[in-house]
Amino acid sequence: MKPLPRKFYDRDTQIVAKELLGKYLVHRVKGEERIGRIVETEAYLGPHDLAAHSAKGRTRRTEVMFGPPGHAYVYLIYGMYDCMNVVTEEDGHASAVLIRALEPMKNISSSTKGPGLLCRAMGITRAMSGHDLLSDGFFIADPPEKESFTIVKRPRVGVDYAQHWAKRLLRFYIRENPYVSKK
């Protein structure tokens, strides 16, 4: 399997969030290849999007969101879980896509239903924030066979504080897939 090209990520964040569905997230950890199929994502559009971490400005934590596309932005949430995002759009545009759930494909031994759990199952930690996903070892690739499915759009989870941005349909998931988080 080959990493998706940089130009895949260098596009409108909502398009990337939708097209990431069905792709394979691959992480090789101590000789073992762990693979999950992406079944749920959320788009975070940039500093103007009040639900995005980049809305607070450029800080040490969010620096990677402001950088070039195709890099991982991983952060600690609620003091106990790591969450993984993929940086989108051109260098300087602080947007990203949160990976919210995976369907286990290979070497997955715990739940991948939710952003915190999938990082735990895949062995992804915030030490990897800033990692270039155009590398072998940790990347996203096309699935072996083309598949078709219906995409459901919903408001994002846990962003009620973001005023009107909380209502936007920026959460995407594969219809009827049992590994999607929260019903």
Added chain:
DNA sequence: TGCACGATGAAC
């Protein structure tokens, strides 16, 4: 230097 608050998940 202190403190309120999460892009969560599990238990009650």
Added chain:
DNA sequence: TTCATCGTGCAC
């Protein structure tokens, strides 16, 4: 509905 648990951002 409550709680575990701690880094981040901002107030003081």
